[in-house]
Amino acid sequence: MKRLIPVLILICAVSISGTPDQAKKILPYPILQKKMDNGLNVVTVPYPSPGLAAFYIVVRAGSRDEIEAGHTGFAHFFEHMMFRGTDKYPNEKYSEVLKSTGASANANTSLDRTLYHMTGSADKLELMFELEADRFQNLNYSVDGFKTEAGAVKGEYTKNSASPYVQLNEKIQETAFKNHTYGHTTMGYFKDIVDMPNQFDYSREFFNRFYRPEYSTIIVVGDVTQDKVNALAQKYFGNWKPGSYVSKVAAEEPQNEARYVHIKKAGFPPYMDINYKGPAFSDERMDMPALDVMCSILFSEKSDLYKKLVLQEQKCRFINGGAQDSRDPYLISIGASVVKAEDMQYVKDEIVKALENAKTTPFDAKIISETKMHLKNRFAMGIDNPTSIAESLSAYTWLTGDPESINRTYANYEKVTAEDMMSAAKKYFTPSTLTIGTISPEETASVK
């Protein structure tokens, strides 16, 4: 292991190019931003992918913003409706033109955002801009089209629900959150999905609230220039009118005792999902970077827990753990696929023991530095195409509104100390905020 130490110095050479300032950043390409007068942020990252460009639009609205009862799953449903046409490009025509771009185009929704993406020929960039600008400003689906699309969402729920993990996640969210909209999944409750065809008026309201320039960011990565991207943004999005809606999401009440949910399921590997309440994402505070580094140390294949529970004792098929990045405080989740259901308590105790230990015993300098290298190298190896860079930038954009957050976050990883991690462990690994979900053949959970 001694040979690893000088290597730490070399890592800087791996992912660096461009200007000296840029050299300090995890992303070796400049992030060029322009805020338009209407509030729309336009981000360009020139990248050497000859003839290819990724075009992303992040809308900072997701299931978190479904604040009215009976409308769970609506942000996701609305993402579907965005493919249902405008006056200029009605449904059928929209599909034709989209096909003519030759792009890989789709969209997806999660807790905090809805993401629309196309990757294709850079020479189709103007057409991509035109198509997206038209539907973002002039979406005009029919009532009939609205009712019909709801069945596709029901189909999506139907296929997803075959997974016990998906079923458990729905229960964990509703158990862990009593006030906050994180209490329901992005997919939403089945009863609300079945009722979606009756919610046409609400869908127009949803569009008017969130499909606005101040909620949106355009990200273009690839064989492009900032001048060209900005000119296209001005041409096609310059007249987009800002809105005034401010999403008021209820804060979650403090949790004072552990909660449990269980799914009885024979013929499926027993599973345990241990969840603590975590922090909201921040690129300023050190608690999330400290948790990220710590969770890698605690739950990766390098970790003592993995070596003991998976390799040596073989009581688990896999373990994983981490804090999910989210705009409001969400969950730090630790999952374990347990070979025998009767070992669940033992596995839980071992995990808790490791977490308790993290509160009082500082991790040694070597594992901390190796983990920082690991995070940095993992990122550097992954950004070899415009799509993966656009995906990464999108994630930090929906979290903070600023894609530069990606560079600040990785800079923060470098600063994490053993004390930061002990402090985060003490603050967040508290038994009273636990929600434990289990799947096993037994009638009730055996874990305490």
Place this chain on the structure above:
Amino acid sequence: MKKLYMIPAAVFCLLALTASAQEVVELKQPSSNKVVVKLMFRNGSISDPAGKEGLTDITTSMIADGGTTKMTKSQIDDALYPWSASIGAGVDKEVSIFTFQCPSAYMSQFYPIMMDVMTSPAFSQDDFARIKSNQQNYVDEVIRSSSDEEYSKKALEDYLFRGTNYQHMVQGTSMAVKSITLDDVKAHFKNYFSVKNVMIGVAGNYPADFISKLKGDLAKLGSAPAAIAQPVKPKMPVGLQVEIVQKDNALGSAICMGFPIDITRSDDDFAALMVANSWLGEHRKSYSHLYKKIREERSMNYGDYTYIEWYDNGGQNMLPPPGVPRHSNYFSIWIRPVQTATGLKKQYQELSSISVGHAHYAMRMALKEMQTVIDKGMSKEDFEATRTFLKSYMKLYIQSTERQLGYLMDSRFYGRKDYITEMNALLSSLKLDDVNAAMKKYWQTQNFYVTIVTDKSEAEPLKKSIEANLPSPMSYSNVLKGSLSEEILNEDKSVEGYSLNVKNVAIINSEDTFKQPEHRHNPEQVTPEIKSGK
């Protein structure tokens, strides 16, 4: 080009020759920050000995996820961690591929580990116990209880290839995995992971002498003659041969249908069939025809797609991954889960009297639309639009370094140099008549293997409905029915009674799938030459 599996003796010679010369695929990228090495062995699950199905997969896992004679699995994990280097393995029917990735800056340190992993696996009892237990768990439980879509696809392969070496899942069968021993693994490694049947692929930023060193060091692999198992040709079904897999608490009916086709990427005709397939059912694209008819117009499910070759893990992948080249192909239709009668009755009071959900209707719609395009051909406009789309879209298959290398190696498998570039040229010279002729030559709708994974409450009524070709009127909720056009409702009438050439419908209990091949009934089959009209 001729289909390779039509001339098995010639295949053997060709493969042996290229293998002994250690075929190398290079993709030098001096600006890259990493090195990707892929080793493709010409043995996949079809090399599994009878009764030891799953052995190739366990063997590759023991190599990629176990220790070496110098380092334990744990020590390897420790070494790779700071570099974020990775060692992975994937097995398909005809190939096993190991993929090694590491930042260029650490390659000199990673290299000896990589070579030990590949040439000196420890095959320890501890690693074997862990890996075998996980694989047993997969075939016993995971495949049946995690995704009904994936389940229906694997069940279709089990049905379509029944009685051939393509039948069993890569992971094996319940009884076979139980019987695999550590000695089996050691022998399999020695006999099949030979220097004689490996193709080397290297991409990224690596030193000038890297390839020659790698080739030299791989000589430490066994030198057993490359005993490449030959893919056995599946047989055409006689009529529609349907297996309904029933399980508890399934919310929908997941449907897969397919029949063998004598065409692969080796054939120039593949470009023509690719255009037809993209128009009818491009994977996860809203502008493909079946998607429009079943999902967009009728709100029946999440999507409906067609395939002219295996598409690995389609539920997760938006673009086709490399690493699963095959000589035995089949055409397939994937209809994502549609509603069951039990589900619809719970959701809508007005549907309280129905006895069958939407599966039968969806099958009819898909086959009717397919037959229509075979008979009438594509329009000139659709042909041009689809060809233009594919020429651009295929370039997206190879965005990353790893995918570029993977596609180049797959190209060699098919006797091509660069599939993406060559297919682009073939698409450019393609004519509408070529596409319409290819559909008539390779497609038909009278003979299909069909698997449907569904709820126990749906299985028997669905069986009766399909078996007797009973009418299957669409059961829309009132709220949806009121929003559908007369045109769609009229079209429904022509679909609900569309006659399918059903010959056999069987119900299988979920617990009985993927146990042992010989315990299942064999469908009525004929040779493909007769039924495909070739």
